[in-house]
Amino acid sequence: MATQGQVITCKAAVAWEANKPLVIEDVQVAPPQAGEVRIKILFTALCHTDAYTWSGKDPEGLFPCILGHEAAGIVESVGEGVTEVQPGDHVIPCYQAECRECKFCKSGKTNLCGKVRAATGVGVMMNDKKSRFSINGKPIYHFMGTSTFSQYTVVHDVSVAKVDPQAPLEKICLLGCGVPTGLGAVWNTAKVEAGSIVAVFGLGTVGLAVAEGAKAAGASRIIGVDIDSKKYDTAKNFGVTEFVNPKDHDKPIQQVLVDLTDGGVDYSFECIGNVSVMRAALECCHKGWGTSVIVGVAASGQEISTRPFQLVTGRVWKGTAFGGFKSRSQVPWLVDKYMKKEIKVDEYITHELTLGEINKAFDLMHEGGCLRCVLSMHE
Numbered sequence: 272m273a274t275q276g277q278v279i280t281c282k283a284a285v286a287w288e289a290n291k292p293l294v295i296e297d298v299q300v301a302p303p304q305a306g307e308v309r310i311k312i313l314f315t316a317l318c319h320t321d322a323y324t325w326s327g328k329d330p331e332g333l334f335p336c337i338l339g340h341e342a343a344g345i346v347e348s349v350g351e352g353v354t355e356v357q358p359g360d361h362v363i364p365c366y367q368a369e370c371r372e373c374k375f376c377k378s379g380k381t382n383l384c385g386k387v388r389a390a391t392g393v394g395v396m397m398n399d400k401k402s403r404f405s406i407n408g409k410p411i412y413h414f415m416g417t418s419t420f421s422q423y424t425v426v427h428d429v430s431v432a433k434v435d436p437q438a439p440l441e442k443i444c445l446l447g448c449g450v451p452t453g454l455g456a457v458w459n460t461a462k463v464e465a466g467s468i469v470a471v472f473g474l475g476t477v478g479l480a481v482a483e484g485a486k487a488a489g490a491s492r493i494i495g496v497d498i499d500s501k502k503y504d505t506a507k508n509f510g511v512t513e514f515v516n517p518k519d520h521d522k523p524i525q526q527v528l529v530d531l532t533d534g535g536v537d538y539s540f541e542c543i544g545n546v547s548v549m550r551a552a553l554e555c556c557h558k559g560w561g562t563s564v565i566v567g568v569a570a571s572g573q574e575i576s577t578r579p580f581q582l583v584t585g586r587v588w589k590g591t592a593f594g595g596f597k598s599r600s601q602v603p604w605l606v607d608k609y610m611k612k613e614i615k616v617d618e619y620i621t622h623e624l625t626l627g628e629i630n631k632a633f634d635l636m637h638e639g640g641c642l643r644c645v646l647s648m649h650e
């Protein structure tokens with residue numbers, strides 16, 4: 272049955288309130304307006320940023336909403352003026368847009384895009400500042416411009432990457448967030464050179480992707496730091512060459528790393544979202560040139576600090592969003608790299624469940640053995 276131009280009623284996991292279990296609801300999804308794309312989501316993974324917003328600690332968190340931003344699907348219909356994708360195209364929704372026209376996109380200095388960010392930050396579409404999701408007339412907010420915990424979603428056309436239709440959607444959904452973030456933090460943000468000593472704080476999906484990126488860049492040592500020693504076994508497969516558990520040491524972890532590396536690492540990456548660790552990650556960097564990249568997302572109200580002397584003496588503190596990748600241009604390139612077996616994706620998937628099991632999937636995320644859990648949306 273043709274659904275184009277019609278409201279679609281489908282299943283979605285709705286976060287009615289912070290921290291309350293998600294509820295599978297029948298949701299009405301309005302047709303896409305001008306510059307919008309309606310996507311049938313086939314697979315979505317869960318990212319810790321979904322859990323962060325759900326926890327109520329995200330200053331941009333709005334409820335009720337439909338979370339989810341690491342997914343893949345097929346275009347169902349497009350609104351007026353959409354030219355770059357059409358029904359049937361295989362796509363990855365991109366929470367970081369790329370319009371190619373705004374000041375950010377044209378700067379050549381950043382992957383951030385200003386075109387729809389104000390609307391996505393308040394859970395609506397740019398055209399009419401309204402949501403395309405509702406339940407019996409009650410609007411449900413969008414999340415990160417993607418809302419992939421729904422069988423159908425509506426996104427801005429600047430937030431859709433068209434990908435190789437041969438690529439398995441149940442795998443490449445991961446290229447919507449965590450894996451590109453880690454790889455790009457190394458390749459685009461830090462620009463790690465061959466021979467560098469790298470420290471990775473936090474060996475979840477993002478930290479492991481940092482390790483994978485650092486190995487590909489030719490790093491000579493990749494030191495993984497995690498409070499869970501069980502992480503080392505898996506981390507070795509992603510390029511980690513040494514492991515340090517801060518709990519095994521009386522000294523501050525930054526001192527442990529400085530001692531291990533004759534003065535500090537060349538590059539460090541914080542992949543946890545803990546502001547004390549962010550400080551340690553900066554301070555374990557080598558005097559004169561060490562660069563630390565903040566990747567983890569810290570809760571509302573949290574602030575970073577260090578002695579300014581750390582920067583005066585040449586250390587550099589940076590951050591990264593989506594690993595600095597331009598989403599619409601480079602996600603298809605990442606998919607191609609995966610198809611050529613140049614980057615890992617399957618290896619990050621530890622669990623597979625269905626949309627109806629989403630609360631169980633969030634429980635799993637807090638267990639040490641879970642990297643990414645992929646939900647099949649239509650089973």
Ligand SMILES: NC(=O)C1=CN([C@@H]2O[C@H](COP(=O)(O)OP(=O)(O)OC[C@H]3O[C@@H](n4cnc5c(N)ncnc54)[C@H](O)[C@@H]3O)[C@@H](O)[C@H]2O)C=CC1
Nearest residue numbers: 320473474475476477497498542543544566567568592593
């Ligand atoms: N900047 C960006 O564009 C993005 C940021 N993120 C953020 O990256 C962070 C990491 O995400 P995931 O890898 O999915 O998380 P994860 O929870 O799977 O991994 C975090 C790891 O840190 C370890 N850890 C926790 N506390 C620690 C401590 N004090 N010292 C050392 N290790 C510690 C845990 O044992 C775990 O292995 C999250 O904050 C997430 O929101 C995720 C995607 C994109």
Ligand SMILES: N[C@@H](CCC(=O)N[C@@H](CSC=O)C(=O)NCC(=O)O)C(=O)O
Nearest residue numbers: 318320329330331367448568569592593
């Ligand atoms: N609303 C949050 C923003 C958290 C944040 O920094 N998000 C990252 C992506 S995390 C993906 O899993 C990001 O890319 N930020 C750039 C952006 O434009 O949002 C908060 O305020 O804490």
Ligand SMILES: [Zn+2]
Nearest residue numbers: 318320448449
């Ligand atoms: Zn994410």
Ligand SMILES: [Zn+2]
Nearest residue numbers: 370373376384
């Ligand atoms: Zn732009």
